[in-house]
Amino acid sequence: MQTLTQRLANPTRFMELSGSVLPWIAGAAAVVIAYGLYLAFYVAPPDYQQGETARIMYIHVPCAWLAMAVYAMVAMSAFGFLVFRHPLADVSAKTAVPLGAAFTFLALVTGSLWGRPTWGTYWVWDARLTSVLILFFLYLGLMALRSSIEDESLASKLTAILALVGIVMLPIIKFSVDFGNTLHQPASVLRVGGPTIDTAMLTPLLVMALGFTLMFVAMHFKAMRNEILRRRVRALQLAQVEKAQASQLAAAE
């Protein structure tokens, strides 16, 4: 039975820690997002060209930011799992992927809704939309690969390798997609020489980005806790099967 405790040893500390921190993060996320929404709808001025529709930005940009940040986190977790063989890193990678895919999907949907009044069409094959779409496919690939392999520890390792391949390919894909001209407005928050966006709009945007990030962290913690509990149940079931086999054998002899 020593192996069973060994298997659970590390995540136990995580469970204690995350259990006490989770309500605070979730609360903070709710408060910050509420404040951000207030700023976005009542304080920030409408865009002088795009009018009220520009307010989609306050949802769209945080989603797009998380779409990329979560993939980077998945890749880091995958690296941690492959190199240090830490089971918690695998739990983190596994649970972050569906969340990342969801934010990527939201970024695509909000982007397309924003595109309709701005560009006159729901979808244009501009560089940034296309690369986010491909990012979405990379997320789908990670989920599909993991679900297609029965042996869970094998699935974890292979998915981790795929995540690393993806993070190496992403800049190349981005570069290739940028090779054509882009219709999308150029980057306006993160750029050399300071943001070009007005402070009245930038503040709500940053508040929303922070709120969404906190929300992701809360959801990720919750998902990791669920995954750890699921693994514990499975370990207990396996132990039970082994015990039953042993007693059967003993009875036979």
Added chain:
Amino acid sequence: MSAFLALLKRDLMLSVRQGGALGTALGFYMLVVTLLPLGLGQDLNLLSRIAPGILWIALLLAALLSLGRVFSSDHEDGTLDVLATGRMPLEMVVGAKALAHWISTGIPLALTAPVLGLMLNLDIAVYPLLMATMLVGTPAVSFIGAVGAALTLRSYRGGLLIALLVLPLYVPTLIFGMAAVNGLLGVSGTSAAMLILAALSLTSVVLCPFAAAAALRVQMQ
């Protein structure tokens, strides 16, 4: 080195003996190219304009079709286990097999493109460049594909899954391949796109074997 050449030679010999793989890929290639005009209508001007894109996409799909067997046949009959023993690292095994795939599938597909180009009313002046971009770009197709084939070795939805994993990774190859061809049609930057395409192929030849070998090792346990 003799081990590398022996494996390359054996894989090529097997692809000739089995025959079916290349025939199927070529047949699929032609079929996709036949279906598109049927779906798009017979406007020859439109077809000649989009022909390079059709040919490139059909090539990617056809190459994808034959990727599934790159490692699985060796895995099923126990050969992969034996290939992993010996002094040649698994990375080189992957390299030899991906190279064999390029020679036995990538090159024939690239060489068939002009025939299909005729059916699409493609300007004959474009043929040499189109074939050149395909010859330069297909190593990336084979080597990136090998990673997908290695990752899906033991999954129970092999073929479809490879497509989902690998097609997004083919985006740069497709874009730069097309950019090089369009250069001749009068857009710009043929040589730049061609050089980037070559760099892409060389990088995949160097890096992909590591990822594929890592995936194979995990599955041989």
Added chain:
Amino acid sequence: MQLVAENLVLERGNRKVANDVSFTLEGGSGLVLTGPNGSGKSTLLRALAGYLRPASGSVRILGIGGSDGDTGESCEVGEVCHFVGHLDGIKSHLTAAENLTFWATYLSDRADSGHSVAHRVYDALEVFALNALADIPAGYMSAGQKRRLGLARLLVAHRPLWLLDEPTVSLDTGSADILVKAINRHLSDGGMAIVATHLPLAIEPARGISLVRKEAQA
């Protein structure tokens, strides 16, 4: 030359298959693994060959310094072993001779440079009584013939360590004798062999390790 396994712990799908296995095998001697199904014979062999990374413990092979003999240098077991598993590693579209020629070239070592590939293939076919089938595609052969062809791989390239997993499956008694003779000759030349088997095989000199199913201990 020496194979040293120290405190091997092997896990398969979170189940412990072998717990704290240690042994030393000297050049010129064999080791016979016996035990019921599921006792971990195959897993142990795969771990020795380097496919499976042990959860803890180590496997080392000492004293293989290339052609100039014992230098005390240790190296990866996978590089210096022949592995014959449940599958034959035979391509059905290639003839018997082509299959062996490939393995002879692929697996060849510096120690093999004395004999040409064709020579080694011919000898191996001869030993396993396959010369009549040399030009027949392996796909046409019976299970026993394929098995012999798979085992003939042992003779086309020199490897100091042979790892054989149930090598006698689908062999008739005559063929099993040929195999035992080949193993004994390999041992008398200073090689090592580890054989997992159900049948008693006359391998000399050999020690036996009997593996037991883990559940039976509980």
